[in-house]
Structures are given as C-alpha cells and as structure tokens.
Amino acid sequence: MPKVYITRREVFSAAHRLFNPDWNDEKNEDVFGKCNNYYGHGHNYTLEVVVTGEPNPETGYLLDLKILKKIIRENVISKIDHKHLNFDVEFLKGKNPTAENIAIGIWNELKGKIPSGKLYSVKIYETENNYAEYKGE
Helix, strand or coil: CCCEEEEEEEEEEEEECCCCCCCCHHHHHHHHHHHHCCCCEEEEEEEEEEEEECCCCCCCCCCCHHHHHHHHHHHHHHHHCCEECCCCCHHHCCCCCCHHHHHHHHHHHHCCCCCCCEEEEEEEECCCCCEEEECCC
16 A cells, blocks of 8 residues: 655734843844844744655555644644743743743654554744754654
8 A cells, every 4th residue: 555644723812032041132133133032033834744654445545634733732732822932931940941942842742642543743943934854854
C-alpha cells in the first residue's frame, strides 16, 4: 500500500519575548532586536501537523482528520492559545520561545499520541514568510 501524508492546520495567538537571561541588555538587543521588547509582542501563529503512513484499506483513511484535530486541540492549542509563551506554557518553561523551540515543544506534546500512522513533522509559522519545521530528528 502506498505511503501518504496528511496535514492538519490550526491557528493560535500568543505573545513572547526573545532573550537570553545570561546576556546583558545590550547583547539581547543586538541579537533579538525588537523581539526583545521587555513586555513581549504577539503573533497569530499557524501550526501544521503532518502524519504519514498507509491508508486503512477499509476506510481509505490514514487517520480521520477529526481525530487529529481533537488531539492537536487537546494537547497543544488548549495549552498555548492566548498565552504568554515565556510564562504560561509549561512545555516551553526554561526555553527561549523561538519558532524553532515552539516546533520542538509541540512535537514533544504530540509524540506518542497519534493512534495510526506516524508523526512526520510539525511546522510553525510565526509570520506569513517565516516558519520552522521539526521532524523529530
């Protein structure tokens, strides 16, 4: 049976501040620029979760997308939407909430929770033009 890839897209809004607490203000400003605003700034993020595997010959589904939607909303969106990523999101505690670290954190929240197929990638769009993708490597 051929391998397929299915994708579920979700959106959420969140605030964050990019900074390294081990650096002084000047270095944080030089490296992170306006993303280092003390009070943070927000984004309307787009999340894409891709699952891969072989479709079930009886249903034609790899995984019913309604099930994937529920898994993503329960394990990620409910924890991250309208939150400050530096303070409110347990799976990002102690991490600089870059798009890269958000993608890794979301992967870890979903790992082992996909009932059929295999988690292939997590892609997080911070803006229309900027995104990070993690494939569990």
